[in-house]
Amino acid sequence: MLTIEKQLVTLNQDIAGQEIGIPVYRLFDDRQKMRKKVYVQSAVHAAEMQGSAVIYRLIEHLKTLNLAAEFVLVPNCNPFGRTQRAGEYLQGRFDATTGNNWNRFYHYDRQDAVEFVRGLTDEDFEQLNKGDETSVIKRFKSHLLTQLQNKIDRDWGVNTAQFLNTTLQEMASKADLVLDLHTGPSSTRHIYAPHNLAEQAKAFNIENIISIPTSFAGALDEASFTPWWDLAELLLERGVTFNYRVDAYTVELGSQENISLDAAEQDALGILNYLSEAGFLEGFEGVPLTPSVVTELKNYKTLFSKHAGMVEYLAKPGEKVSKGQVIARVLNSLEFDSENAITEVLAPATGTIILHYPSAAVQVGTQLFKIAISEK
Ligand SMILES: [Zn+2]
Numbered sequence: 001m002l003t004i005e006k007q008l009v010t011l012n013q014d015i016a017g018q019e020i021g022i023p024v025y026r027l028f029d030d031r032q033k034m035r036k037k038v039y040v041q042s043a044v045h046a047a048e049m050q051g052s053a054v055i056y057r058l059i060e061h062l063k064t065l066n067l068a069a070e071f072v073l074v075p076n077c078n079p080f081g082r083t084q085r086a087g088e089y090l091q092g093r094f095d096a097t098t099g100n101n102w103n104r105f106y107h108y109d110r111q112d113a114v115e116f117v118r119g120l121t122d123e124d125f126e127q128l129n130k131g132d133e134t135s136v137i138k139r140f141k142s143h144l145l146t147q148l149q150n151k152i153d154r155d156w157g158v159n160t161a162q163f164l165n166t167t168l169q170e171m172a173s174k175a176d177l178v179l180d181l182h183t184g185p186s187s188t189r190h191i192y193a194p195h196n197l198a199e200q201a202k203a204f205n206i207e208n209i210i211s212i213p214t215s216f217a218g219a220l221d222e223a224s225f226t227p228w229w230d231l232a233e234l235l236l237e238r239g240v241t242f243n244y245r246v247d248a249y250t251v252e253l254g255s256q257e258n259i260s261l262d263a264a265e266q267d268a269l270g271i272l273n274y275l276s277e278a279g280f281l282e283g284f285e286g287v288p289l290t291p292s293v294v295t296e297l298k299n300y301k302t303l304f305s306k307h308a309g310m311v312e313y314l315a316k317p318g319e320k321v322s323k324g325q326v327i328a329r330v331l332n333s334l335e336f337d338s339e340n341a342i343t344e345v346l347a348p349a350t351g352t353i354i355l356h357y358p359s360a361a362v363q364v365g366t367q368l369f370k371i372a373i374s375e376k
Pocket residue numbers: 045048103182183
């Protein structure tokens with residue numbers, strides 16, 4: 001029978017001690033004893049709310065399907081960012097006090113895997129050589145969780161973003177699949193997939209896939225899969241092929257400060273399609289896939305503004321552009337009486353516009369566009 005548990009986990013408090021929590025939903029079929037786990041969170045960048053609407057849709061669907069895994073779903077997982085506004089908008093991406101990016105302080109230390117492998121016994125290696133990974137998987141997960149708990153408990157404390165990220169990671173570290181739902185600023189759907197899963201990621205039915213290396217730069221997806229690549233590498237040095245991996249993706253579902261329940265339904269169907277193909281649920285009929293393009297991270301480039309002024313974005317997210325095409329116009333009010341009032345911005349390469357800056361006011365160095373390059 002399907003069980004749905006809801007818990008309010010306190011992460012933040014106001015100065016009067018009032019608790020500010022995050023809702024955590026757990027869905028599972030209580031007839032299953034050994035369950036795989038899927039962890040999904042949204043809006044760690046607090047203004048990126050579409051993922052929360054998607055979690056709502058996912059819960060509706062999961063109720064009607066056969067679950068082959070336990071699902072932990074955490075909408076609006078950032079109770080700090082959620083309460084920081086700048087004018088009419090959620091501050092969102094960065095801690096308003098420190099400037100820290102809320103998605104860059106997850107825990108990772110290669111030593112975690114090194115220490116773990118050092119502690120393995122001859123019997124453990126014997127078992128691994130027989131192809132039985134169960135015990136090592138379970139113990140490495142528990143080892144990683146202990147490192148996270150130690151990090152939060154240590155004498156000197158941690159900064160707010162580390163506290164948030166590490167606490168979320170405690171939940172994520174138990175999972176076999178981790179989905180971190182984000183949006184771009186003004187953006188089309190795209191997904192960051194570790195390179196080994198770039199083909200498999202097509203099941204999400206998202207047109208643009210960015211293939212990333214399995215190394216760590218601070219985000220939750222990387223913090224989830226990198227330790228398992230380390231473990232496999234260290235075991236290979238000891239002559240053992242270790243196959244288990246935690247899979248993790250960052251899924252970018254449109255634009256910030258916006259939700260669409262209709263788009264959320266499409267987003268949810270894509271995610272369910274992936275979950276079904278990866279064996280985490282049964283009874284989902286599937287979706288017709290639209291063709292998707294895989295771009296390596298090195299070919300996913302940012303175009304920084306060379307000019308300050310007011311910008312008109314001519315090329316829209318999702319649009320294909322050619323090298324040399326005018327993709328924006330920058331208007332400078334000091335030059336209205338001359339022919340220099342408008343400066344055209346040209347696409348430096350042929351590719352797909354994935355996102356652009358959300359504001360019409362830009363300065364030199366503003367990230368104007370991000371483009372998935374198809375030809376240089
Ligand atoms: Zn984000």
